[in-house]
Amino acid sequence: MCRSSLSLLTFLILPLFFVGCQSQPALRLSDIDADLSNGQLIYEDDCILCHEGAIEGAHRLDQSDRWRESAKKGYERLVSNTIQGYRGKYGELPVMGMCPQCSESDIRDAVAYMLVSAGVMK
C-alpha cells in the first residue's frame, strides 16, 4: 500500500520538477539535497551490478565522457529516468535501477553519488 501511494506521488510530483529544472540542470551538489553516504550504500548494493561491470551498456563511474553526456539532461531528469526506467542508445536501465525496495530518496542519493564519483557534479 505504501509503495503504491509513493509511486502515485512520484507520478504527480515529477512533472513539476521537469518544468522547474529543464532550463537549468542542477549539477552543483549545493543545489540539491542528497545524502552521498546513503547513495554510496545504495550504489554498492544495487547499481554496481550493472554499472561496475558495464553490463548491457551501463556506464562505469570512470567513463566520464558517458556521464557528461547523461549529465546534460540534468539531475532531475536522470532521477526520473532511473525511477521510471529508461531505454537509451546503449541499453536499458530497469525501473528503480532494479532496486524495488529503494525509496525515491534512495534513488536521488545514488544518482548524486554516481554523478559526483564520475566527476560531473561538484
Ligand code: HEC
Ligand atoms: C540491469 C542493469 C542496471 C542496473 C541494476 C542499474 N542500471 Fe543504471 N543504467 C543501465 C544501463 C544499461 C544504462 C545506460 C542506458 C543508455 O544510456 O542507453 C544506465 C544508465 C543509468 C543512468 C543514466 C540515465 C540517462 O538518462 O542517461 C543513471 C542515472 C543510472 N543508470 C542510475 C542507476 C542507479 C541509481 C541504479 C541503482 C539504483 C542503477 N542505475 C542500476 C543499467 C542498469
